Amino acid sequence: MSLLEVRNLHTHFVSHDLNNRSRIAKGLNGVSFEVDKGEIVGIVGETGAGKSLTAMSIMGLLQPPARIVEGSVRFDGNELVGLGVDDLNRIRGTELTMIVQSPLTSLDPLSRVGKQLVRAQREHRNMSSDAAWRAGADMLATVGIPDAERRMRAWPHELSGGMAQRILIALALINGPRMLIADEPTTGLDVTVQAQILDLLKNLVRDRDMAAMIITHDLGVVAHYCTRMCVMFAGSIIEMGPVRQVFNDPRHPYTQALISSTPKRIAEKGYSQIGGPPPNLYDLPEGCHYRDRCSRAADLCRTTPPLKNVGGNHVAMCHFADKEAADGTVTSHG
Amino acid sequence: MTDTSIDRSAAVGFTTSGRILGIARRSPTFAIGFAIVTAFAFVAIFADLISPYGAIETFSRQVLQPPGVEFFFGADGNGMDVFSRVMYGARYAFGIAVPAATLMLLIGVPLGLVAGYKGGVLDEVVLRIMDVLRSFPSIVLALAVVSATGQSLINVILVIGFLDAPIFARLVRSEVLALRSSGFIESAVAAGNPTWRILFVHLMPNAIRGSTAMIAVRMAWAVRISATLAFIGVGIQAPTPEWGAMIRQGAEFVISGEWWVALFPGAALVGIVLGFNLLGDGLQDLLDPRRKATGK
Amino acid sequence: MVVPILLGITFLTFMLVRIGDQNPVAMLGGPMADEVTFAVIEKELGLDKPFFVQFGIYLGNLVQGDLGESWQSSERVADEIRNRLPASLELLVFSVLLGALVGVPVGLRSAQRPNGLFDQVSRFVSLFGFSVPTYWIALMSIFVFFFLLRWAPPPMGRLDIASFPPPDLTGSYFIDSVLTGNWTTAWSALGQLTLPVILFSIIVAAPIIKHTRAISLEVLASDYVRYARAQGLRPRTVRRVALRNAITPILTFIGTELTGLLAAVSLLELIFAWGGLGQWGLNAILLGDFAAVQGYVLVLAVFSVAIFIVLDLLVLLLEPRATLRP
Numbered sequence: 001m002s003l004l005e006v007r008n009l010h011t012h013f014v015s016h017d018l019n020n021r022s023r024i025a026k027g028l029n030g031v032s033f034e035v036d037k038g039e040i041v042g043i044v045g046e047t048g049a050g051k052s053l054t055a056m057s058i059m060g061l062l063q064p065p066a067r068i069v070e071g072s073v074r075f076d077g078n079e080l081v082g083l084g085v086d087d088l089n090r091i092r093g094t095e096l097t098m099i100v101q102s103p104l105t106s107l108d109p110l111s112r113v114g115k116q117l118v119r120a121q122r123e124h125r126n127m128s129s130d131a132a133w134r135a136g137a138d139m140l141a142t143v144g145i146p147d148a149e150r151r152m153r154a155w156p157h158e159l160s161g162g163m164a165q166r167i168l169i170a171l172a173l174i175n176g177p178r179m180l181i182a183d184e185p186t187t188g189l190d191v192t193v194q195a196q197i198l199d200l201l202k203n204l205v206r207d208r209d210m211a212a213m214i215i216t217h218d219l220g221v222v223a224h225y226c227t228r229m230c231v232m233f234a235g236s237i238i239e240m241g242p243v244r245q246v247f248n249d250p251r252h253p254y255t256q257a258l259i260s261s262t263p264k265r266i267a268e269k270g271y272s273q274i275g276g277p278p279p280n281l282y283d284l285p286e287g288c289h290y291r292d293r294c295s296r297a298a299d300l301c302r303t304t305p306p307l308k309n310v311g312g313n314h315v316a317m318c319h320f321a322d323k324e325a326a327d328g329t330v331t332s333h334g
Numbered sequence: 335m336t337d338t339s340i341d342r343s344a345a346v347g348f349t350t351s352g353r354i355l356g357i358a359r360r361s362p363t364f365a366i367g368f369a370i371v372t373a374f375a376f377v378a379i380f381a382d383l384i385s386p387y388g389a390i391e392t393f394s395r396q397v398l399q400p401p402g403v404e405f406f407f408g409a410d411g412n413g414m415d416v417f418s419r420v421m422y423g424a425r426y427a428f429g430i431a432v433p434a435a436t437l438m439l440l441i442g443v444p445l446g447l448v449a450g451y452k453g454g455v456l457d458e459v460v461l462r463i464m465d466v467l468r469s470f471p472s473i474v475l476a477l478a479v480v481s482a483t484g485q486s487l488i489n490v491i492l493v494i495g496f497l498d499a500p501i502f503a504r505l506v507r508s509e510v511l512a513l514r515s516s517g518f519i520e521s522a523v524a525a526g527n528p529t530w531r532i533l534f535v536h537l538m539p540n541a542i543r544g545s546t547a548m549i550a551v552r553m554a555w556a557v558r559i560s561a562t563l564a565f566i567g568v569g570i571q572a573p574t575p576e577w578g579a580m581i582r583q584g585a586e587f588v589i590s591g592e593w594w595v596a597l598f599p600g601a602a603l604v605g606i607v608l609g610f611n612l613l614g615d616g617l618q619d620l621l622d623p624r625r626k627a628t629g630k
Numbered sequence: 631m632v633v634p635i636l637l638g639i640t641f642l643t644f645m646l647v648r649i650g651d652q653n654p655v656a657m658l659g660g661p662m663a664d665e666v667t668f669a670v671i672e673k674e675l676g677l678d679k680p681f682f683v684q685f686g687i688y689l690g691n692l693v694q695g696d697l698g699e700s701w702q703s704s705e706r707v708a709d710e711i712r713n714r715l716p717a718s719l720e721l722l723v724f725s726v727l728l729g730a731l732v733g734v735p736v737g738l739r740s741a742q743r744p745n746g747l748f749d750q751v752s753r754f755v756s757l758f759g760f761s762v763p764t765y766w767i768a769l770m771s772i773f774v775f776f777f778l779l780r781w782a783p784p785p786m787g788r789l790d791i792a793s794f795p796p797p798d799l800t801g802s803y804f805i806d807s808v809l810t811g812n813w814t815t816a817w818s819a820l821g822q823l824t825l826p827v828i829l830f831s832i833i834v835a836a837p838i839i840k841h842t843r844a845i846s847l848e849v850l851a852s853d854y855v856r857y858a859r860a861q862g863l864r865p866r867t868v869r870r871v872a873l874r875n876a877i878t879p880i881l882t883f884i885g886t887e888l889t890g891l892l893a894a895v896s897l898l899e900l901i902f903a904w905g906g907l908g909q910w911g912l913n914a915i916l917l918g919d920f921a922a923v924q925g926y927v928l929v930l931a932v933f934s935v936a937i938f939i940v941l942d943l944l945v946l947l948l949e950p951r952a953t954l955r956p
Contacts, residue, residue: 565765
């Protein structure tokens with residue numbers, strides 16, 4: 001049993017169009033994956049693919065009009081979907097924690113850093129303020145913040161982006177979680193700082209024998225820091241597998257296009273790049289959601305493609321996934 | 335002569351009634367507000383036709399008669415029919431609100447456009463003037479000006495128009511500041527458009543969008559403030575059938591129990607102000623691209 | 631910063647009052663006066679001097695605390711103001727307190743369940759508060775509660791006929807009577823206060839409800855509230871974070887509302903014969919009593935400015951992000 005098991009998750013948004021009729025945007029369409037202890041799983045995709053939505057759904061942070069309509073999320077065997085707020089809060093912030101894209105605006109502007117660290121601890125267990133304060137300062141040092149004692153007294157608006165992100169990491173780790181979800185942790189940070197933060201994350205996760213999920217649109221991050229990866233498109237995971245394998249042998253046309261969009265790869269593999277407009281979540285095509293953009297779309301693609309195993313733990317959701325030759329041509333066997 | 339018109343009514347959602355229903359469903363507030371205001375406008379326009387008596391027609395023997403079949407809203411202290419006067423009063427409400435609103439826009443929008451676009455000294459000056467005017471309670475200012483410049487309807491309109499112009503200037507100015515560096519403005523500049531053209535052809539339609547809801551709100555305010563002035567005794571005198579003036583007259587009789595003289599003009603006031611406010615709120619709902627999270 | 635605005639307002643008022651067509655000289659002189667009398671009166675009022683000289687003299691006096699004399703009553707303007715201001719303040723303060731104490735929680739609760747029943751009702755009530763003219767609802771309430779039900783006392787000022795004002799400690803008849811143990815006077819003052827305060831607090835509460843709701847909605851949708859939930863903080867704690875972040879903009883809003891309220895309360899003063907500053911000021915404007923009008927407007931302006939200063943200080947205290955600007 002994996003630490004985190006997501007099965008067939010469907011998350012929808014309800015909104016109203018110009019004539020006040022309800023429209024449903026299908027943000028997640030049957031997302032399933034697992035994360036085990038010690039793994040760092042990367043979730044990649046373009047904007048709107050459903051990456052952050054997956055994280056929000058797992059953490060129970062969806063606000064109306066978004067809601068989970070079907071599916072299950074099990075953490076350590078416990079079902080999270082439909083769990084009451086109090087029970088959810090026993091797991092959130094302690095066993096399962098999260099860092100987000102915009103650290104500076106995510107910290108309470110009216111509390112000092114130290115107070116927020118103390119609060120994160122005392123809300124979940126009985127601790128004296130002093131003990132919590134000391135633990136907080138220690139954690140700041142662990143995440144690489146110099147002069148920790150002084151930083152404990154700082155206000156969030158006095159921090160830089162990188163420092164704020166380190167503090168979010170501190171907040172996420174202070175209660176000894178078993179899994180960390182990092183939703184675009186480096187967007188908006190300087191390039192040099194990005195690497196530092198990711199290295200920090202990787203080391204901490206490894207040292208604590210944690211599981212981690214990194215959501216990003218940056219393939220480079222996945223390549224360097226993740227052990228497994230999931231590629232998302234239009235609310236579904238269209239390819240999933242060990243990082244090296246997916247990078248070397250992508251089977252879904254979308255993944256191929258994604259990976260080939262780095263100059264080096266274009267030269268090496270010669271995959272064609274296919275861009276296109278983002279899918280309309282209100283009105284997804286029947287069958288394969290990618291077929292409007294796919295150069296290899298055929299009649300068969302009007303039916304929903306199965307998740308085909310293409311070797312080891314590598315799966316891809318395409319009718320022609322296993323008919324792929326290494327040079328990208330499809331040999332049709334009927 | 336062949337009929338070359340296209341029958342558009344077949345297209346769902348494009349019929350006028352379809353569109354109206356669509357808007358009504360999207361913002362019931364707007365629909366209600368619009369209905370109320372239109373009803374009042376109707377009364378104002380057709381007062382001559384639908385009011386039972388004249389606006390200042392007196393019946394000296396039925397002074398202070400309570401509401402009944404003869405006088406729906408009763409008769410006031412001069413023996414005039416309150417119902418008819420309330421209807422004619424609608425003319426004054428619109429007659430003040432509409433010109434005043436026009437004036438506010440005529441003054442405020444160009445000021446805001448220029449201040450926002452050119453910036454610099456002009457902007458500072460306009461801002462300072464707006465600050466001074468803003469820290470002044472408008473009632474007092476209006477009162478002072480109207481009593482100083484003479485008791486006439488035109489003055490009331492002028493004062494209200496001038497007083498609220500800064501609000502639009504401010505709104506337009508901030509829109510302009512936001513739009514000034516946007517792509518289409520920059521390309522308009524690059525194409526060599528003269529400044530006045532950029533201001534009025536390119537910037538204005540976009541900058542004014544955010545002010546549409548405010549127009550309705552200010553019209554509500556114009557009606558209120560002119561009624562308040564009339565109530566205090568400034569600007570409009572009896573026997574003009576203006577609602578504020580009517581309430582003024584009615585005030586004397588409230589203590590002795592003749593409630594109808596003051597109630598009905600006041601209720602009409604509440605109605606039209608409510609209507610304008612709902613209209614403004616509704617407009618904001620419709621034009622604001624950010625729908626509220628709960629989708630209503 | 632503050633001074634130029636005050637100066638501007640004073641100048642504006644000075645100008646406004648003088649270009650009017652009221653002629654105090656004629657009114658003071660009476661129908662039998664002749665040219666000589668007019669000249670004497672003019673000289674006394676200082677109206678024979680050129681405009682700017684008059685302004686200069688006024689400013690000079692102002693700095694010494696002399697606001698001139700009301701030609702209407704021959705009292706010193708400063709005295710009139712001092713006598714009447716507490717009455718207005720009493721009405722204002724009680725109404726604002728009641729309005730805010732009711733309005734803020736209602737707005738907060740509305741934001742918690744947007745478009746729910748409570749929200750719809752409170753928005754409707756608030757809308758009414760916006761649309762109803764103060765004086766009219768006052769008149770109607772007097773009719774219902776005084777004439778029909780006899781619950782409220784006659785609207786004739788701050789005390790009934792039988793009572794005398796208590797010793798002047800705070801300026802509020804009610805508080806002063808309580809403080810000095812004058813229970814009958816206190817009861818009378820309370821009775822006179824009830825109707826106007828309730829009415830005015832509704833007017834005050836309407837915008838407060840609307841803006842508290844809007845501010846709360848924004849705060850509840852913010853990144854830091856969402857992250858607080860992600861940290862597994864208890865709902866009560868999350869609410870506390872949201873509340874603390876909402877309170878500063880809410881207080882700021884109430885403060886800015888307050889600046890206009892001193893003038894708005896004048897209408898109520900008229901109807902309830904309250905004897906406050908507004909009633910006196912409105913009369914002065916109608917009659918063209920120069921010095922009185924200037925005094926009234928000046929008080930209003932100073933009041934506004936004082937509130938803005940207090941607000942700035944408050945923000946400095948509550949907001950770690952605020953800094954003293956040079």
